[in-house]
Amino acid sequence: MTASDLIIGSDGLARPAWAATTDLLRHYYDTEWGMPVRDEQGLFERLSLEAFQAGLSWELVLRKREGFRAAFAGFDPERVAEFGEGDVEKLLENPEIIRNRRKIEAVIRNARAVLELREDGGLVDLIWSHQPAENLAPETLADIPSRSPESEALSKALKKAGLTFVGPVMCFALMEAIGMVDTHLLGSHRRGTSGVWGEA
Template sequence: MPPDTSPMTEAQQRCRWATSDPLLAAYHDAEWGVPEFDARALWEKLMLDGFQAGLAWITILRKRDAFRAAFAGFDPEQVARFGEADVDRLLGDAGIVRSRAKIEATIRNARAFLVMGDGGEDFSAFAWEAVGGKPLLGDGTGPTSRSDAADRLSAALKRRGFSFVGPVIVHAWMQATGLVNDHELGCFRR
């Protein structure tokens, strides 16, 4: 049965982390933890979680449209062709997080994504296989920052040429894309 993505009612509650800002609440209610199966969308969300490292998620969420514009809609084929002029352009874009390491990792990761596809390995199937084809269920106490599954998936991504995909980043991505259901016990989305 697909997850309930309808807005919450007055009697419902959401995860505590999503109550401080209306943008976070909307993201929580409609996106966070919803199982994602589209390979390109999974890749985009992994790249955004990489940009979030060391920052608050709300920062990335507020800049998401600018990121999409700057990175050609997160089309891996286009991003894989980015060169030094594109890196310089992105470093000058105040609408995104201007980290050379994160920008270069995104370009490298686009190339790794394409290599996987060229080798017959679908990124979505790869991600979902890591959790046995269905979301792992957290303990309901709220989002955790790391898991054994994220450790394994991070290592598998690195073996395939990805960078900026450590276990904490990968776990956050797994939560965001519904590979892990870490909604709190009382949350209407659990």
């Protein structure tokens, strides 16, 4: 493990470098990242935020998270599915979010797809059915892949269901964020805390 992979904070706890740079990222890493999300609205929010993050920094998305929640009706898929062109235009003028027409329209389209998925098991079952059989045990950041066979399969399944901005790299990031894979580095104080994989 290189010195830069884990940083010991002033609290004596080890975190990866990306989670040790700002208070916002540190709090997100310590309290949320890698913890299971098993409700439809929670997963729709994570999918939507991952879509907005594409090509940008995750810290920027986190800074605007409350703005996103207000703008997208708390990421209630039933309410977002009813958004029309007028709502899109209003969102494009909203400085509290990332104003990208393709991403905004994708979130609305995805909300409608999520509602249709309810007839076939639902978003939660679809996503969690792609949990890998074995967990990862990365010692260094270089050990963590950007995609996996499971994220590729999840991407295909989500696209088949009508969702967009759900490529295999984005799906792997989602799987990390919701604890489907535990990519906390060995030695991190958060390793094994999700309860999904135990301590390994």
